[in-house]
Amino acid sequence: MQVSGLDPYHWLTKAVATLERAHWQRSLKQVTSRSGAVVEIGAHNVLNFASNDYLGLAGDPRLVQAATQAMQDYGVGATGSRLLSGHRALHRQLEIGLARWKRTEEALVFSSGYAACLGTVAALVGSRDGIFQDQYNHSCLQQGAKLSQAKVYSYDHNDVQHLQELLQKYRSRHRRCLIATETLFSMDGDCCPLAAILDLAERYDCMVLVDEAHANGVFGQDGAGWVQATGCQGRTLIQVGNLSKALGSMGGYVAGSKVLIEYLRHRAPTWIYSTGLSIPDTAAAAMAVAIVQGEPARQQQLGRNIHDLRQRLTQAGFPCPSGVASPIILLPIRDTATAAAMEPELLAAGLFAAVVRPPTVPTSRLRLSVMSTHTPAQLAAAVEILSDFRSYLA
Numbered sequence: 001m002q003v004s005g006l007d008p009y010h011w012l013t014k015a016v017a018t019l020e021r022a023h024w025q026r027s028l029k030q031v032t033s034r035s036g037a038v039v040e041i042g043a044h045n046v047l048n049f050a051s052n053d054y055l056g057l058a059g060d061p062r063l064v065q066a067a068t069q070a071m072q073d074y075g076v077g078a079t080g081s082r083l084l085s086g087h088r089a090l091h092r093q094l095e096i097g098l099a100r101w102k103r104t105e106e107a108l109v110f111s112s113g114y115a116a117c118l119g120t121v122a123a124l125v126g127s128r129d130g131i132f133q134d135q136y137n138h139s140c141l142q143q144g145a146k147l148s149q150a151k152v153y154s155y156d157h158n159d160v161q162h163l164q165e166l167l168q169k170y171r172s173r174h175r176r177c178l179i180a181t182e183t184l185f186s187m188d189g190d191c192c193p194l195a196a197i198l199d200l201a202e203r204y205d206c207m208v209l210v211d212e213a214h215a216n217g218v219f220g221q222d223g224a225g226w227v228q229a230t231g232c233q234g235r236t237l238i239q240v241g242n243l244s245k246a247l248g249s250m251g252g253y254v255a256g257s258k259v260l261i262e263y264l265r266h267r268a269p270t271w272i273y274s275t276g277l278s279i280p281d282t283a284a285a286a287m288a289v290a291i292v293q294g295e296p297a298r299q300q301q302l303g304r305n306i307h308d309l310r311q312r313l314t315q316a317g318f319p320c321p322s323g324v325a326s327p328i329i330l331l332p333i334r335d336t337a338t339a340a341a342m343e344p345e346l347l348a349a350g351l352f353a354a355v356v357r358p359p360t361v362p363t364s365r366l367r368l369s370v371m372s373t374h375t376p377a378q379l380a381a382a383v384e385i386l387s388d389f390r391s392y393l394a
Protein backbone atom coordinates (compact mmCIF):
# COMPACT_ATOMS: atom_id res chain seq x y z
CA MET A 1 0.00 0.00 0.00
CA GLN A 2 1.22 3.46 -0.82
CA VAL A 3 1.56 5.98 1.99
CA SER A 4 0.06 9.34 1.05
CA GLY A 5 2.02 11.37 3.59
CA LEU A 6 -1.12 13.36 4.38
CA ASP A 7 -2.19 13.77 7.98
CA PRO A 8 -5.93 13.08 8.22
CA TYR A 9 -6.05 15.13 11.44
CA HIS A 10 -4.32 18.23 10.09
CA TRP A 11 -7.65 19.96 9.51
CA LEU A 12 -8.07 20.17 13.30
CA THR A 13 -5.08 22.51 13.61
CA LYS A 14 -6.53 24.73 10.90
CA ALA A 15 -9.99 24.69 12.45
CA VAL A 16 -8.65 25.78 15.84
CA ALA A 17 -6.59 28.55 14.21
CA THR A 18 -9.78 29.82 12.55
CA LEU A 19 -11.51 29.92 15.92
CA GLU A 20 -8.65 31.95 17.37
CA ARG A 21 -8.80 34.47 14.53
CA ALA A 22 -12.55 34.94 15.07
CA HIS A 23 -11.99 35.43 18.84
CA TRP A 24 -14.20 32.40 19.38
CA GLN A 25 -11.67 30.43 21.36
CA ARG A 26 -12.65 29.63 24.94
CA SER A 27 -10.55 28.91 27.96
CA LEU A 28 -11.32 27.10 31.20
CA LYS A 29 -11.31 28.84 34.55
CA GLN A 30 -10.53 26.54 37.42
CA VAL A 31 -12.56 27.12 40.58
CA THR A 32 -10.61 25.92 43.62
CA SER A 33 -13.14 26.40 46.42
CA ARG A 34 -16.63 25.23 47.32
CA SER A 35 -19.49 26.74 45.27
CA GLY A 36 -20.83 29.99 46.68
CA ALA A 37 -21.35 33.73 46.22
CA VAL A 38 -17.56 34.12 46.42
CA VAL A 39 -15.26 31.54 44.85
CA GLU A 40 -11.52 31.13 44.52
CA ILE A 41 -9.98 31.25 41.05
CA GLY A 42 -6.21 31.41 40.50
CA ALA A 43 -5.57 31.91 44.24
CA HIS A 44 -7.87 34.97 44.32
CA ASN A 45 -11.33 35.29 45.79
CA VAL A 46 -13.74 36.69 43.24
CA LEU A 47 -17.41 37.67 43.34
CA ASN A 48 -19.33 34.89 41.66
CA PHE A 49 -21.87 36.15 39.12
CA ALA A 50 -21.21 33.34 36.68
CA SER A 51 -22.98 30.31 38.12
CA ASN A 52 -26.47 28.87 37.66
CA ASP A 53 -26.58 28.09 41.37
CA TYR A 54 -29.35 30.67 41.89
CA LEU A 55 -30.36 29.51 45.37
CA GLY A 56 -26.86 28.71 46.62
CA LEU A 57 -27.70 25.03 47.01
CA ALA A 58 -24.71 23.50 45.19
CA GLY A 59 -22.55 24.01 48.29
CA ASP A 60 -25.32 23.50 50.84
CA PRO A 61 -24.24 21.15 53.68
CA ARG A 62 -27.56 19.28 53.50
CA LEU A 63 -27.02 18.36 49.85
CA VAL A 64 -23.45 17.32 50.65
CA GLN A 65 -24.72 15.24 53.56
CA ALA A 66 -27.48 13.58 51.51
CA ALA A 67 -25.01 12.71 48.74
CA THR A 68 -22.41 11.41 51.21
CA GLN A 69 -24.88 9.27 53.14
CA ALA A 70 -26.35 7.78 49.95
CA MET A 71 -22.87 6.94 48.64
CA GLN A 72 -21.97 5.25 51.90
CA ASP A 73 -25.14 3.18 51.71
CA TYR A 74 -25.31 2.38 48.01
CA GLY A 75 -21.99 3.24 46.35
CA VAL A 76 -21.34 5.79 43.63
CA GLY A 77 -22.41 4.59 40.19
CA ALA A 78 -25.83 3.27 39.21
CA THR A 79 -23.97 0.48 37.34
CA GLY A 80 -26.30 0.28 34.36
CA SER A 81 -29.31 1.54 32.51
CA ARG A 82 -32.40 2.00 34.68
CA LEU A 83 -33.97 -0.80 32.60
CA LEU A 84 -31.19 -3.22 33.61
CA SER A 85 -29.19 -2.95 36.85
CA GLY A 86 -29.37 0.82 37.35
CA HIS A 87 -32.74 1.42 38.99
CA ARG A 88 -32.74 2.36 42.70
CA ALA A 89 -35.34 3.35 45.27
CA LEU A 90 -33.62 6.77 45.31
CA HIS A 91 -34.52 7.31 41.66
CA ARG A 92 -38.13 6.45 42.30
CA GLN A 93 -38.29 8.74 45.35
CA LEU A 94 -36.85 11.60 43.31
CA GLU A 95 -39.38 11.01 40.51
CA ILE A 96 -42.29 10.96 42.95
CA GLY A 97 -40.97 14.17 44.53
CA LEU A 98 -40.63 15.86 41.14
CA ALA A 99 -44.15 14.85 40.03
CA ARG A 100 -45.61 16.25 43.28
CA TRP A 101 -43.65 19.47 42.93
CA LYS A 102 -44.66 19.90 39.29
CA ARG A 103 -48.23 18.71 40.01
CA THR A 104 -48.09 16.15 37.22
CA GLU A 105 -49.08 12.48 37.27
CA GLU A 106 -45.56 11.25 36.67
CA ALA A 107 -41.91 12.17 36.18
CA LEU A 108 -38.84 10.50 34.72
CA VAL A 109 -35.24 11.26 35.70
CA PHE A 110 -32.47 11.40 33.08
CA SER A 111 -28.71 11.66 33.57
CA SER A 112 -28.67 15.32 32.46
CA GLY A 113 -30.99 18.07 31.31
CA TYR A 114 -29.37 17.84 27.90
CA ALA A 115 -30.17 14.12 27.68
CA ALA A 116 -33.75 14.70 28.85
CA CYS A 117 -34.44 17.29 26.12
CA LEU A 118 -32.57 15.49 23.37
CA GLY A 119 -34.17 12.12 24.00
CA THR A 120 -37.67 13.42 24.61
CA VAL A 121 -37.90 15.58 21.50
CA ALA A 122 -36.43 12.79 19.38
CA ALA A 123 -38.96 10.30 20.80
CA LEU A 124 -42.05 12.48 20.38
CA VAL A 125 -41.87 13.28 16.68
CA GLY A 126 -40.51 11.65 13.53
CA SER A 127 -40.02 12.27 9.83
CA ARG A 128 -43.73 12.79 9.09
CA ASP A 129 -44.04 15.38 11.86
CA GLY A 130 -43.25 19.03 12.49
CA ILE A 131 -41.47 20.98 15.23
CA PHE A 132 -42.13 24.67 15.78
CA GLN A 133 -39.31 26.06 17.88
CA ASP A 134 -38.21 29.40 19.26
CA GLN A 135 -35.16 30.55 17.31
CA TYR A 136 -33.16 30.95 20.54
CA ASN A 137 -33.90 27.50 21.98
CA HIS A 138 -31.04 25.79 23.80
CA SER A 139 -28.76 23.48 21.86
CA CYS A 140 -30.32 20.35 23.42
CA LEU A 141 -33.75 21.21 21.96
CA GLN A 142 -32.33 22.12 18.57
CA GLN A 143 -30.22 18.97 18.38
CA GLY A 144 -33.20 16.90 19.53
CA ALA A 145 -35.19 18.42 16.68
CA LYS A 146 -32.50 17.42 14.19
CA LEU A 147 -32.24 13.93 15.62
CA SER A 148 -36.01 13.45 15.38
CA GLN A 149 -35.90 14.01 11.58
CA ALA A 150 -39.08 16.06 11.85
CA LYS A 151 -39.43 19.18 9.70
CA VAL A 152 -38.27 22.14 11.80
CA TYR A 153 -39.83 25.61 11.68
CA SER A 154 -38.14 28.31 13.77
CA TYR A 155 -40.23 31.25 14.90
CA ASP A 156 -38.82 34.64 15.91
CA HIS A 157 -37.91 34.81 19.56
CA ASN A 158 -41.03 34.85 21.78
CA ASP A 159 -43.12 36.02 18.80
CA VAL A 160 -46.54 34.28 19.01
CA GLN A 161 -47.73 36.16 15.94
CA HIS A 162 -44.95 34.60 13.89
CA LEU A 163 -45.62 31.20 15.47
CA GLN A 164 -49.26 31.46 14.46
CA GLU A 165 -48.34 32.36 10.86
CA LEU A 166 -46.13 29.30 10.62
CA LEU A 167 -48.80 27.04 12.16
CA GLN A 168 -51.40 28.44 9.77
CA LYS A 169 -49.15 27.71 6.80
CA TYR A 170 -47.57 24.41 7.71
CA ARG A 171 -49.49 22.58 10.44
CA SER A 172 -51.69 20.69 7.97
CA ARG A 173 -48.69 19.20 6.19
CA HIS A 174 -47.82 17.06 9.18
CA ARG A 175 -49.15 14.22 11.26
CA ARG A 176 -48.06 15.22 14.79
CA CYS A 177 -46.61 18.60 15.71
CA LEU A 178 -44.62 19.82 18.71
CA ILE A 179 -44.06 23.38 19.84
CA ALA A 180 -40.83 23.60 21.86
CA THR A 181 -39.54 26.52 23.90
CA GLU A 182 -37.45 27.41 26.91
CA THR A 183 -39.42 29.19 29.61
CA LEU A 184 -36.68 31.46 31.03
CA PHE A 185 -34.23 31.91 28.16
CA SER A 186 -30.72 31.21 29.34
CA MET A 187 -28.89 33.65 27.08
CA ASP A 188 -31.48 36.43 26.93
CA GLY A 189 -32.98 36.47 30.42
CA ASP A 190 -36.57 36.80 29.21
CA CYS A 191 -39.54 34.40 29.42
CA CYS A 192 -41.84 32.84 26.85
CA PRO A 193 -45.52 33.92 26.53
CA LEU A 194 -46.64 30.51 27.75
CA ALA A 195 -50.41 30.94 28.02
CA ALA A 196 -50.61 32.31 24.47
CA ILE A 197 -48.45 29.44 23.18
CA LEU A 198 -50.72 26.89 24.87
CA ASP A 199 -53.79 28.58 23.37
CA LEU A 200 -52.27 28.32 19.90
CA ALA A 201 -51.31 24.71 20.52
CA GLU A 202 -54.93 23.87 21.33
CA ARG A 203 -56.17 25.64 18.23
CA TYR A 204 -53.70 23.89 15.95
CA ASP A 205 -53.69 20.49 17.66
CA CYS A 206 -50.03 20.58 18.75
CA MET A 207 -48.12 19.18 21.69
CA VAL A 208 -46.09 21.67 23.76
CA LEU A 209 -42.72 21.02 25.39
CA VAL A 210 -41.20 23.57 27.76
CA ASP A 211 -37.65 23.55 29.12
CA GLU A 212 -37.63 24.99 32.66
CA ALA A 213 -33.87 24.59 33.21
CA HIS A 214 -33.34 28.16 34.43
CA ALA A 215 -36.84 28.81 35.77
CA ASN A 216 -36.91 26.08 38.41
CA GLY A 217 -36.46 27.46 41.91
CA VAL A 218 -36.73 30.99 40.52
CA PHE A 219 -40.39 31.43 39.55
CA GLY A 220 -43.70 30.19 40.95
CA GLN A 221 -45.13 29.92 44.41
CA ASP A 222 -43.28 26.67 45.21
CA GLY A 223 -40.40 27.55 42.92
CA ALA A 224 -41.94 25.11 40.44
CA GLY A 225 -41.06 27.36 37.52
CA TRP A 226 -42.65 29.53 34.88
CA VAL A 227 -45.47 27.03 34.28
CA GLN A 228 -46.56 27.61 37.86
CA ALA A 229 -45.91 31.37 37.81
CA THR A 230 -48.13 31.82 34.75
CA GLY A 231 -50.97 29.71 36.17
CA CYS A 232 -50.47 27.02 33.53
CA GLN A 233 -50.09 24.07 35.91
CA GLY A 234 -52.89 21.68 35.08
CA ARG A 235 -52.85 22.47 31.37
CA THR A 236 -51.63 19.58 29.23
CA LEU A 237 -47.97 20.00 28.37
CA ILE A 238 -44.59 18.32 28.61
CA GLN A 239 -42.34 19.85 31.25
CA VAL A 240 -38.62 19.22 30.91
CA GLY A 241 -35.92 20.63 33.14
CA ASN A 242 -32.77 19.85 35.02
CA LEU A 243 -31.51 19.28 38.52
CA SER A 244 -28.23 21.08 37.93
CA LYS A 245 -29.06 24.77 38.14
CA ALA A 246 -31.06 26.16 41.09
CA LEU A 247 -31.28 22.58 42.39
CA GLY A 248 -27.51 22.46 42.76
CA SER A 249 -26.99 18.84 41.72
CA MET A 250 -26.95 17.05 38.34
CA GLY A 251 -29.49 15.32 36.14
CA GLY A 252 -32.60 16.08 34.12
CA TYR A 253 -36.25 15.14 34.18
CA VAL A 254 -39.48 15.08 32.23
CA ALA A 255 -42.77 15.66 34.09
CA GLY A 256 -46.17 15.02 32.58
CA SER A 257 -48.93 12.47 32.19
CA LYS A 258 -48.57 8.80 33.10
CA VAL A 259 -48.93 7.74 29.47
CA LEU A 260 -46.23 10.20 28.35
CA ILE A 261 -43.74 8.85 30.89
CA GLU A 262 -44.64 5.24 30.07
CA TYR A 263 -44.03 5.98 26.38
CA LEU A 264 -40.66 7.67 27.08
CA ARG A 265 -39.46 4.71 29.15
CA HIS A 266 -39.77 2.66 25.96
CA ARG A 267 -38.80 5.21 23.37
CA ALA A 268 -36.38 7.88 24.69
CA PRO A 269 -32.92 6.67 23.55
CA THR A 270 -30.99 8.86 26.02
CA TRP A 271 -32.91 7.23 28.89
CA ILE A 272 -32.89 3.64 27.66
CA TYR A 273 -29.26 3.44 26.54
CA SER A 274 -27.58 5.53 29.23
CA THR A 275 -26.57 4.70 32.79
CA GLY A 276 -28.97 5.78 35.53
CA LEU A 277 -28.21 9.04 37.35
CA SER A 278 -25.43 8.49 39.92
CA ILE A 279 -26.35 7.77 43.55
CA PRO A 280 -24.96 11.03 45.07
CA ASP A 281 -26.49 13.21 42.33
CA THR A 282 -29.87 11.56 42.84
CA ALA A 283 -29.86 11.91 46.63
CA ALA A 284 -28.68 15.53 46.50
CA ALA A 285 -31.33 16.44 43.92
CA ALA A 286 -34.10 14.91 46.05
CA MET A 287 -32.90 16.97 49.02
CA ALA A 288 -32.86 20.11 46.86
CA VAL A 289 -36.43 19.54 45.61
CA ALA A 290 -37.55 19.38 49.27
CA ILE A 291 -35.54 22.48 50.28
CA VAL A 292 -36.85 24.60 47.40
CA GLN A 293 -40.44 23.92 48.51
CA GLY A 294 -39.76 24.06 52.24
CA GLU A 295 -37.71 27.26 52.28
CA PRO A 296 -39.48 29.90 50.17
CA ALA A 297 -37.27 32.52 51.86
CA ARG A 298 -34.44 31.58 49.48
CA GLN A 299 -36.52 32.34 46.42
CA GLN A 300 -37.81 35.55 48.01
CA GLN A 301 -34.27 36.68 48.79
CA LEU A 302 -33.29 35.93 45.18
CA GLY A 303 -36.16 38.17 44.05
CA ARG A 304 -34.94 40.99 46.30
CA ASN A 305 -31.36 40.58 45.06
CA ILE A 306 -32.48 40.72 41.42
CA HIS A 307 -34.40 43.92 42.14
CA ASP A 308 -31.46 45.38 44.07
CA LEU A 309 -28.88 44.62 41.36
CA ARG A 310 -31.10 45.96 38.57
CA GLN A 311 -31.67 49.15 40.51
CA ARG A 312 -27.96 49.62 41.18
CA LEU A 313 -27.12 48.98 37.52
CA THR A 314 -29.75 51.47 36.36
CA GLN A 315 -28.49 54.09 38.83
CA ALA A 316 -24.96 53.55 37.52
CA GLY A 317 -26.23 54.24 33.99
CA PHE A 318 -26.17 50.71 32.61
CA PRO A 319 -28.75 49.74 30.00
CA CYS A 320 -30.67 47.39 32.27
CA PRO A 321 -33.41 45.42 30.53
CA SER A 322 -37.02 45.92 31.55
CA GLY A 323 -39.53 43.10 31.75
CA VAL A 324 -39.62 40.04 33.97
CA ALA A 325 -37.41 40.10 37.08
CA SER A 326 -35.01 37.39 35.99
CA PRO A 327 -31.76 36.36 37.69
CA ILE A 328 -30.05 36.43 34.30
CA ILE A 329 -29.04 39.98 33.44
CA LEU A 330 -27.41 40.67 30.08
CA LEU A 331 -25.35 43.65 29.04
CA PRO A 332 -24.44 43.81 25.34
CA ILE A 333 -20.70 44.04 24.56
CA ARG A 334 -19.33 46.15 21.67
CA ASP A 335 -17.75 43.35 19.62
CA THR A 336 -16.21 39.88 19.89
CA ALA A 337 -12.63 41.14 20.21
CA THR A 338 -13.65 43.30 23.20
CA ALA A 339 -15.57 40.35 24.61
CA ALA A 340 -12.50 38.11 24.42
CA ALA A 341 -10.46 40.66 26.37
CA MET A 342 -13.19 41.44 28.88
CA GLU A 343 -13.52 38.17 30.74
CA PRO A 344 -9.93 37.89 32.05
CA GLU A 345 -9.84 41.61 32.86
CA LEU A 346 -13.07 41.41 34.85
CA LEU A 347 -11.72 38.41 36.68
CA ALA A 348 -8.50 40.26 37.55
CA ALA A 349 -10.69 43.08 38.91
CA GLY A 350 -12.47 40.57 41.16
CA LEU A 351 -15.66 39.83 39.23
CA PHE A 352 -16.39 36.40 37.81
CA ALA A 353 -19.11 36.79 35.16
CA ALA A 354 -19.76 34.95 31.93
CA VAL A 355 -18.91 36.60 28.67
CA VAL A 356 -21.12 34.82 26.15
CA ARG A 357 -19.93 34.93 22.59
CA PRO A 358 -20.70 33.52 19.17
CA PRO A 359 -21.36 30.79 18.21
CA THR A 360 -23.36 30.30 21.44
CA VAL A 361 -25.26 33.53 20.74
CA PRO A 362 -25.43 35.84 17.70
CA THR A 363 -23.85 38.84 19.50
CA SER A 364 -21.45 39.06 22.45
CA ARG A 365 -22.87 39.89 25.85
CA LEU A 366 -21.93 39.96 29.51
CA ARG A 367 -24.15 37.66 31.52
CA LEU A 368 -24.63 38.34 35.24
CA SER A 369 -26.29 35.58 37.28
CA VAL A 370 -27.77 36.66 40.58
CA MET A 371 -27.76 34.31 43.59
CA SER A 372 -29.98 34.43 46.67
CA THR A 373 -26.79 34.26 48.75
CA HIS A 374 -25.26 37.48 47.36
CA THR A 375 -25.14 40.14 50.09
CA PRO A 376 -26.08 43.80 49.38
CA ALA A 377 -22.38 44.66 49.77
CA GLN A 378 -21.44 42.08 47.13
CA LEU A 379 -24.07 43.41 44.72
CA ALA A 380 -22.76 46.93 45.23
CA ALA A 381 -19.17 45.78 44.76
CA ALA A 382 -20.04 44.08 41.47
CA VAL A 383 -21.57 47.27 40.06
CA GLU A 384 -18.55 49.24 41.30
CA ILE A 385 -16.20 46.93 39.38
CA LEU A 386 -18.40 47.05 36.30
CA SER A 387 -18.36 50.84 36.16
CA ASP A 388 -14.70 50.64 35.05
CA PHE A 389 -15.83 48.58 32.04
CA ARG A 390 -18.44 50.97 30.64
CA SER A 391 -16.47 51.50 27.44
CA TYR A 392 -16.54 47.76 26.68
CA LEU A 393 -20.31 47.73 26.43
CA ALA A 394 -22.40 48.49 23.36
Ligand SMILES: *Cc1c(COP(=O)(O)O)cnc(C)c1O
Pocket: 112, 113, 114, 115, 117, 138, 140, 182, 186, 211, 213, 214, 242, 243, 244, 250, 251, 252
Ligand atom coordinates in the same frame (compact mmCIF):
# COMPACT_ATOMS: atom_id res chain seq x y z
C1 LIG B 1 -28.38 24.10 31.10
C2 LIG B 1 -29.49 23.82 30.18
C3 LIG B 1 -29.77 22.51 29.77
C4 LIG B 1 -28.85 21.36 30.04
O1 LIG B 1 -28.99 20.88 31.32
P1 LIG B 1 -27.80 20.02 31.96
O2 LIG B 1 -28.41 19.42 33.16
O3 LIG B 1 -26.71 20.98 32.26
O4 LIG B 1 -27.40 19.02 30.93
C5 LIG B 1 -30.90 22.31 29.02
N1 LIG B 1 -31.70 23.32 28.66
C6 LIG B 1 -31.44 24.59 29.00
C7 LIG B 1 -32.37 25.67 28.58
C8 LIG B 1 -30.33 24.87 29.78
O5 LIG B 1 -30.06 26.14 30.09
